[in-house]
Amino acid sequence: MSSDEPPPKHLGRPRGRGAPAAAAATTGGYDVEETWRQTARALVVPLERALTLPALRAAFARLTAVAARQKLTIAEDPLFGLRGDPENDPPTRWGYEAVLPIRGAARGEGDVTVTRIDGGMHLAATTPRGLDDLKRLYGYLLGTRFPAKHQQLARPYILHRLADGQARAPDEAIAVAVYAPAVLSIAPVPVPTDEPEA
Numbered sequence: 001m002s003s004d005e006p007p008p009k010h011l012g013r014p015r016g017r018g019a020p021a022a023a024a025a026t027t028g029g030y031d032v033e034e035t036w037r038q039t040a041r042a043l044v045v046p047l048e049r050a051l052t053l054p055a056l057r058a059a060f061a062r063l064t065a066v067a068a069r070q071k072l073t074i075a076e077d078p079l080f081g082l083r084g085d086p087e088n089d090p091p092t093r094w095g096y097e098a099v100l101p102i103r104g105a106a107r108g109e110g111d112v113t114v115t116r117i118d119g120g121m122h123l124a125a126t127t128p129r130g131l132d133d134l135k136r137l138y139g140y141l142l143g144t145r146f147p148a149k150h151q152q153l154a155r156p157y158i159l160h161r162l163a164d165g166q167a168r169a170p171d172e173a174i175a176v177a178v179y180a181p182a183v184l185s186i187a188p189v190p191v192p193t194d195e196p197e198a
Helices: 020-027 053-069 131-144
Strands: 032-037 040-046 079-083 095-103 113-117 120-127 151-153 157-162 176-181 184-186
Touching: 040 053, 053 095, 120 131, 131 176
Parallel strands: none
Antiparallel strands: 032 120, 040 095, 040 113, 079 095, 079 157, 120 176, 151 184, 157 176
16 A cells, blocks of 8 residues: 555545544445553554555564564564554655564664553454555544544554454455544634624
8 A cells, every 4th residue: 555645535624524424435334443452662663655564564573573582571463553643644744663562671673662652542443455445444433433623633643453363365455453542632613803802
């Protein structure tokens, strides 16, 4: 999937929110549920802008090797994160990174760094259509699950997990679970200036 492609129309502004039926027709619809994620420390390494399955698996293997060398405990399966807000940032400004949640006294190695991954309430959805469907899934989550235009992601960092254990044909797309932080920030609402002063 190339991050240089323009986003789907329903990600552009102005955007009408709160219309699940229209978004479901555009995207095919997704089952969304609330889930709680624990805050964790993680090893991270940047990914190339062209997000591919082989590149993800190579990055996961690299992070796992670093964790083994440093005798760290792996807290959960590898993830990848999107740094950016698909609602406001064009795809050319998105940055993906591989993420391995760990426990222990980790230290950076080269471009592998140690960071904190915030937990809390997340909206979770899965697409069976692979990496190429992520932009449509972002549009569905942000367009139908956040109730008003003046609400925005307080933490523009979306996590993903590959369903590597799924049974699938060699040419079948891998399922991807997406976790968007459900902590919202209220953007300032403009106040009309033509009202008489008190």
